[in-house]
Amino acid sequence: MSPQNPKCGFIAVLGAPNAGKSTLVNRMVGTKVSIVSPKVQTTRSRIMGIAVMDDVQLVFIDTPGIFEPRRRLDRAMVSAAWSGASDADFTLLLVDVEAGIRRDTKAIIERMKKEHKRAHLILNKIDKVPKEKLLEFAKELSEEGIFDEVFMISALKGKGVKDLLAHLASTMPEGPWHFPEDQVSDMTERLLSAEITREKLYLQLRQELPYATTVETETWEDRDDGSVKIEQVIFVERDSQKSIILGKGGQQIKKLGSQSRLELEEILDRRVHLFLFVKVRENWGDDPERYRDLGLDFNAK
Ligand SMILES: Nc1nc2c(ncn2[C@@H]2O[C@H](COP(=O)(O)OP(=O)(O)O)[C@@H](O)[C@H]2O)c(=O)[nH]1
Ligand SMILES: [Mg+2]
Known part of the structure; x- marks a missing residue:
């Protein structure tokens, strides 16, 4: 209407x-x-x-x-x-x-x-x-x-x-709506999903670490049964950070994955198969690739 x-x-x-x-x-x-x-x-x-x-x-x-x-x-x-x-x-x-x-x-x-x-x-x-x-x-x-x-x-x-x-x-001024009535955000589901995982990372890990991480959704596969398979990469700056995120016997990343998946299922209203990977990218903060998805200006003064 x-x-x-x-x-x-x-x-x-x-x-x-x-x-x-x-x-x-x-x-x-x-x-x-x-x-x-x-x-x-x-x-x-x-x-x-x-x-x-x-x-x-x-x-x-x-x-x-x-x-x-x-x-x-x-x-x-x-x-x-x-x-x-x-x-x-x-x-x-x-x-x-x-x-x-x-x-x-x-x-x-x-x-x-x-x-x-x-x-x-x-x-x-x-x-x-x-x-x-x-x-x-x-x-x-x-x-x-x-x-x-x-x-x-x-x-x-x-x-x-x-x-x-x-x-x-x-x-508010008179004028036509800019978005369809059921749209709640300008973010894609891929980006929001990566953000949800980053939030869990921030909430679970203490100290300086979170600032040195970024999360990207690499693949998004809609399956015939209505579920979705999502693969995400967590970029960190050092090997030591990678082991913190993985945790002993992979416990930390498992917890991270299941918390993120639960919230994603709620938000997306469908079953989610979430796979998380950790990659070391020294200086990802100076890599233009990492800015594009976020819509940030790499050369901001
Ligand atoms: N006690 C209290 N905490 C709040 C309130 N609003 C936000 N927070 C908390 O403040 C922290 C930062 O909130 P966030 O929305 O991420 O702040 P942002 O950085 O300005 O976007 C989170 O822990 C929130 O739960 C409030 O009204 N009362
Ligand atoms: Mg904020």
Whole structure:
């Protein structure tokens, strides 16, 4: 059924790493389109999550966190975040109230000021701090003069998210929908599947390791019985990392594979045969091949 008076808008979700951007986008969309972990820099590329409210289609652009980039992959991620913002009609700036207003957030605000950009301020993780603290943050940040509205939410618990969504829906411009009504994301199933495995990797493995890994779906084979066979490669930088991922007697990768498979079966709504391989690629972070799938700019400044 097509909408009577269609409205559609693009909304960029910006913020420091770990602010809860992906958690919020997933909640707005109502299903997982972007992976989440307690680690910083989980989201590597720009991901669109699409929500529909009556006649309104809201396209959220989840972005990698904005921080001071050091390595090539950092630069590509931060650049993807800013270009996400420039493609959007509206911007939400998410602040983790538990972490407070840190350098990364201040730097984002400074750049927005310089570019005369405006945003809605979203104070997230309100389940973690007392009310007085929230009001202080709201006051302090309002003085920056770039925020039109302030919302206080818990993306994790869902508190305040409905109000935010309803408000956004009421302000979207008139115009045709950009995506079919049942589409929830601009990601292919292949890419989402690789992301799900990377999420499990982040959740299972501690220390520095996850940042040095990337996952790609190599083959995708739809079978006659309705199931799908997926082969994925986990790229690491060193042999020592490979053995961590494999674990003793292959225990670690087995656990990884079964967790990822369970979630994939839920998301894809079909049986999944998942095969994981680990390959050592020293400096995969400097290999243009690894950027293409993610839609990242290898030469980002
Ligand atoms: N307590 C609490 N944790 C949250 C909330 N929103 C996100 N988180 C957690 O913060 C971490 C980072 O979330 P994520 O969505 O990956 O942040 P991103 O890097 O900004 O995309 C995860 O462990 C989330 O579960 C919230 O409202 N309350
Ligand atoms: Mg994220």
